[in-house]
Amino acid sequence: MPFPAFCRNNQPMRKPDILTVRNIAEKLATRDAVTALLGPDHGSWTVTEISDGNMNAVFRVASARQSIIAKYAPPYIRVIGESWPFPSSRIAFEQAALTEYHRICPDMVPAIIDYDADAALLVMEDLAGFTVLRRALIEGMALPRLAEQAGQYLAQTLFHTSDLALPTVAKKQLLERFTGNAKLCATTETVIFTGPYWSAPLNKWNPLLDDMVSAIHQDREWHQAAADLNEIFRTRTQSLIHGDLHTGSIMVTPDATRVIDAEWAFHGPMGFDIGALIGNLLIAFCAVPGHGDNRDYADWILQTIEGIWRHFAEAFRQLVLTRRHDGDDALLPARLFDDRAALAFTDRYLAQVLTDSAGFAGAKMTRRVIGISHVEDLEEINDPALRARCERHVLTIARDLVVARNTIRSISDITPLAQRHQP
Amino acid sequence: MPFPAFCRNNQPMRKPDILTVRNIAEKLATRDAVTALLGPDHGSWTVTEISDGNMNAVFRVASARQSIIAKYAPPYIRVIGESWPFPSSRIAFEQAALTEYHRICPDMVPAIIDYDADAALLVMEDLAGFTVLRRALIEGMALPRLAEQAGQYLAQTLFHTSDLALPTVAKKQLLERFTGNAKLCATTETVIFTGPYWSAPLNKWNPLLDDMVSAIHQDREWHQAAADLNEIFRTRTQSLIHGDLHTGSIMVTPDATRVIDAEWAFHGPMGFDIGALIGNLLIAFCAVPGHGDNRDYADWILQTIEGIWRHFAEAFRQLVLTRRHDGDDALLPARLFDDRAALAFTDRYLAQVLTDSAGFAGAKMTRRVIGISHVEDLEEINDPALRARCERHVLTIARDLVVARNTIRSISDITPLAQRHQP
Known part of the structure; x- marks a missing residue:
């Protein structure tokens, strides 16, 4: 199979190597930025595969001196294999997005150490001591x-x-x-906004949910609302969004937060990132009974959802006041919008972002229960009946968020809704 | 001044000639597609400048056999001159957009005969016998x-x-x-959504409107609504819109319609094109008292606005039923959206497009009375008091359309509003 993206000057080029735990050290040893950190003797390095997402292979490579993370995008979806080809170019978009985010938020995005476009290989700072947020939430870690x-x-x-x-x-x-x-946008659209609502071949769910899945497959109101969100996802180019900001794309310690895995980035609706995070936190909330039923921790998750929105909205308002563009083609030129007027616009704007976030949160929650790709918060609950109870809770909240998102006017409308549906 | 866009292979290139009525025949005589139509003897051709818009120079070039239209984009805004540089690349976007539109609508967009990117020169079919729609409306032509x-x-x-x-x-x-x-999007944003609402240097208006302009410059509710529309214009990438679809960009005969001047094209909100047309028809409606006060013609203009929307909406619904994409990443896959469900989505979608159209119509009407660029419908009314009466009518309708656009649920909500404000 030819790789046109790797052809240059019309010369056919060797198909790049598939990188694995066995050959990646050799590849990395050819990169100056890597040997500057790890030293030249790649024979002494330890390589561990720590792949977590579906798409890419991730390795921790350590020498006596230092460790780094190497992320490699094979020309297919990793968890499926060569039968599902997928463009390696996704790593170029990840590199570009992480660079942009690191420039904006240096303390919350890992630094890039090296990037080899031909090998589809990205080398980053090792977040040693960090835990994936999803895992931290399952384990009840204080954050x-x-x-x-x-x-x-x-x-x-x-x-x-x-x-x-x-x-x-x-x-x-x-x-x-x-x-x-x-191509990644198209994948999101299919797996989130349409796939879960019919008997798509790779869908799966807990058999104890058969009745609910059947009802969802018939639920036209839900399908319509999902189509509205699909249209917003396709057309509302508000910001460079991460595009996959679930709790598996965030690493934490009790003191620090880092965002990783930006290969889905593109200009889309702000509410898609915020909703991904809220939706995955709501899944964690619903899964608490499956992991020891710590009600205080469940309450803390809901408070954290409210806190994220409040911190976001307040910081966003401050940025509008202090950092908004004020050139000739400004959206809110200072000569026309004083602080009060700029905030009036911003509050209306954020109200729309909140509505979108609620809808996208619900859409993301649904697909994690009845779509192609599931999450450990629920999958690791061994008792199928207990798991089903948690999953029904997720789906019940999700439907309200998607179908009634236009009634969500404040973040305080979301968390009571989660409690109200408590099974 | 160097022209980097015209440099190739790192060779500095001669600054391209400014094309005028004196030298354009010579330039066109070097183009095979042109001489194939007009014949080789360019000394016998008649060249007439028929420039109408602000940006570009337009020429009719005729031989004994045939005539063509040549459109040239100088590296500045034509009506202002070299003091306002503007990218000649706009003609490349016009060529691309007209090609796309001609493919979609061959009967309603002129055919392109030739395109010379280096000279910023586009040659098109001559729409002989057609009148600019704005002129036709001023003259009361039956259409x-x-x-x-x-x-x-x-x-x-x-x-x-x-x-x-x-x-x-x-x-x-x-x-x-x-x-x-x-750059053209930024220009639209400035001249339509912010420029008219403060004392921007190139704004102008009928002095008899001083009180109203002063009130508009203080009208925060109006500014807020215009900012909302500005944000929609910047972020809602629904369709390849024409971007300047006023009545000066449409040519007509009693039987036929052609759309020209697509240099502002980009992916934006559908309502911007529809609103431009509705807004400019409403200006023509308000100007009727200044051109003989033919009330039947004024009524016909309002009926035409309703008719345009109804024909648009009905044709759009039919296209959704018969021509919508139904592949893996479809927005409305047939397996999930039968005809009835597809129409339910479409009706909701079109309701939003109508609301946007109303808002954009009002924004376009405002700027034509108190902004940088005016229209003959109003400018050709010689009596300043009569003109002021028509202009106040335009502004009164415009404010309602912009500020109360969310109350517009049907096209029948727009035209009574125009009549209600009749002075």
């Missing part, structure tokens, strides 16, 4: 700074890549750099 | 087929370049081709 840090990350990245911060030409140039990531 | 034809044009071009018709990758590739037209 007192998560709400503030996640809210700040969202405000900074979504504001600084939007029309509020950028002149029109710069905004559209940034947008243009990610437009080629369309 | 019994306008509503149907304009509605069809809007439905075909807006549907076929949207996510309803195109697979995601194709939609985003089309979008990407026009993203570089950002």
Whole structure:
């Protein structure tokens, strides 16, 4: 199979190696930025595969001195294999997005050490001591700074890549750099907005949910609302969004937060990132009875959802006041919008973002229970009946968020809804 | 001043000639596609400048055999001159957009005969016998087929370049081709959504409107609504829109309609094209008292506005039923959306497009009375008091359309509003 993306000067090029735990050290040893950190003797390095997501292979490579993370995008979906080809170019978009996010939020995005486009290989700072947020939530880890840090990350990245911060030409140039990531957008659209609502071949669910799945497959109101969200996802180019900001794309310690895995990035609706995070936190909330039923921790998760939104909204408002673009083609020129007027616009804007976030949260929750790709929060609950009870809770909240998202006017409308549906 | 866009192979290139009525025949005589039509003897050709818009120079070039239209984009805004540089690349976007629209709507967009990128020169079919729609409306010309034809044009071009018709990758590739037209987007944003609402240096208005202009400059509710529309214009990439579809961009005969001047094209909100047309028809309606006060003609203009929307909406619904994309990443896959469900989505979608159209119509009407660029419908009314009466009518309708656009649920809500404000 030819790889046209790797051809140059019309010379056919060798198919790049598939990188594995066996040959990646040799590849990395050819990269100066890597040997500068790990030293030259790659025979002494330890390589561990720590792949977690579906798409890519991730390795920790350590020498006596230092360790790094190497992420490799094979020309297919990793968990499926060569039978599902997928463009390796996704790693170029990840590199571009992480670079942009690191510039905006250096304390919350890992630094890139090296990037080899021909090998589809990205080398990053090792987040030693960090845990995947999803795992931390399953284990009931205390994360007192998560709400503030996640809210700040969202405000900074979504504001600084939007029309509020950028002149029109710069905004559209940034947008243009990610437009080629369309295959990943198409995948999101299929697996989130349509796939879960019919008997798509790779869907799966707990058999104890058969009745509910059957009802969902007939639920036209839900399908319509999902189609509205699909249209928003396709057409509302507000910010350079991460595109897959679930709790598996965030690493934490009790004090720190880092966002990783930005290969789905493109200019889309702000609410898709915020909703992904809220939706996955709501899944964690619903899964608490399956992992020891710590009600205080469940309450803390709901408070954290509220806290993330409040920190996000407040930081976003401050950015509008202090950092908004004020050139000739400003969206809110200061000569026309004083602080009060700028905030009036922003509050209306954020109300729409909240509505979108609620809808996208519900859409993401649904697909994790009845679609192609599931999450450990629920999958690791061994008792099928207990798991089904948690999953029904997820789906019940999800339907309200998707179908009635236009009634959500404040973050305080979301969390009581989660409690109200408590099984 | 160097022209980097015209440099190739790193060789500095001669600054291209400014084309005028004196030298354009010589330039055109070097183009095979032109001499094939007009014959080789360019000394015998008649060249007439017929420039009408602000940006470009337009020439009719005729031989004994045939005539053509040549459109040239100087590296500045034509009506202002070299003091306002503007990218000649706009003609490349016009060529790309007209090619796309001609493919979709061959009967309603002139055929392109030749395109010389280095010279910023586009040669098109001569629409002999056609009148600019704005002129036709000032003169009270009967146009019994306008509503149907304009509605069809809007439905075909807006549907076929949207996510309803195109697979995601194709939609985003089309979008990407026009993203570089950002300077023109920025210009639209400034002259329509912010410029009219403060004392921008090049604004002008009838002095008899001083009180009203002063009130508009203080009207925060209006500014807020205009900012909302500005944000929609910047972020809602629904279709490849014409971007400047006023009555000066449409040519008519009693039987036929042609759309020209697509240099502002980019992926934006459908309502911007529909609103431009509705808004400019409403200006023509308000100007009727200044051109003989033919009340039947004024009524016909309002009926035509309703007719355009109804033909557009009905054709769009039919296209959704018969031509929507139904591949893996479809927005409305047939297995999930039968005809009835597809129409339910479409009706909700069109309701939003109508609301947007109303808002954009009002924004376009305002700027033509108190902004930088005015229209003959009003400018040719010699009596300043009579003109002021018509202009106040325009502004009164415009404010309602912008500020109360969310109350517009049917096209029948717009035209009574125009009559209600009759001075």
